[in-house]
Amino acid sequence: MEQRINFMEKGQGALKTLFGMGAYLKKSPIEAKLQHLVEFRVSQINGCAFCLDMHSKDARAHGETEQRLYALAAWRETPFFSDRERAALAWAEAVTACNVPDETFKRVKVFFTDEELIDLTLVVSSINTWNRFNIAFPNPAAVGTYQPGQFG
Numbered sequence: 001m002e003q004r005i006n007f008m009e010k011g012q013g014a015l016k017t018l019f020g021m022g023a024y025l026k027k028s029p030i031e032a033k034l035q036h037l038v039e040f041r042v043s044q045i046n047g048c049a050f051c052l053d054m055h056s057k058d059a060r061a062h063g064e065t066e067q068r069l070y071a072l073a074a075w076r077e078t079p080f081f082s083d084r085e086r087a088a089l090a091w092a093e094a095v096t097a098c099n100v101p102d103e104t105f106k107r108v109k110v111f112f113t114d115e116e117l118i119d120l121t122l123v124v125s126s127i128n129t130w131n132r133f134n135i136a137f138p139n140p141a142a143v144g145t146y147q148p149g150q151f152g
Contacts, residue, residue, distance in 0.1 A: 005137045015133075021126045022151070028119040033062045034085060038092045038120070039127040041072055045096055048131035050139070054146045055127075061148035084111040088120055095124040 008015070025035060036059035043051035056069055071078045075089050087108040094100040112120060 006139065011133075018126065018129060021122060025119065025123055025126065028123075029113075029116055030119050030123065033059065033064055034088055035123050036062055036064065037068075037072070037085060038088055038123050040069065041075070041089055042092050042096050042124060042127045043131055044073055045093065046128065046131040046135065048134050049143045050134045050146070051127065051131055053143055054151075057146055057148045087111045091117075091120060092124045095121055096128055 005011075026032075028035070036055050040052065040055040040059055043055055059069060060066070065080075068080045071080055072089075075081050075086065081089070087110065090104050091100075091108045094104045108117060108120075
């Protein structure tokens with residue numbers, strides 16, 4: 001597979017908003033470790049190789065364990081995740097599928113304030129957008145080259 005368009009180079013104007021969202025989310029009360037966990041799970045669902053590489057490395061840099069990353073696709077069947085994390089992962093999967101049942105909303109509201117839930121939804125929306133850019137305009141040579149914290 002060849003790189004179609006270097007969107008990181010050619011799309012600076014278009015990506016300015018995404019970079020701004022990332023800067024906002026760094027200040028969010030949603031802990032970085034949970035944000036990376038959600039970003040990794042959504043990237044698994046979407047099959048985004050670059051983002052899987054990036055967020056696994058950033059998650060580990062923020063204290064995430066290999067065991068939890070390996071088991072993330074089966075988070076419902078493992079004892080490795082807190083109730084708050086489980087609620088966030090269920091929310092991330094539902095928002096990614098564009099199908100958010102009332103039951104999922106009620107469950108996540110137990111663990112997140114309104115403001116946190118808005119930020120969590122922005123984390124999910126942002127990574128879905130990044131996944132789509134990386135899938136539409138893949139750069140296979142970049143997969144595996146990411147260094148933790150490389151983009152800020």
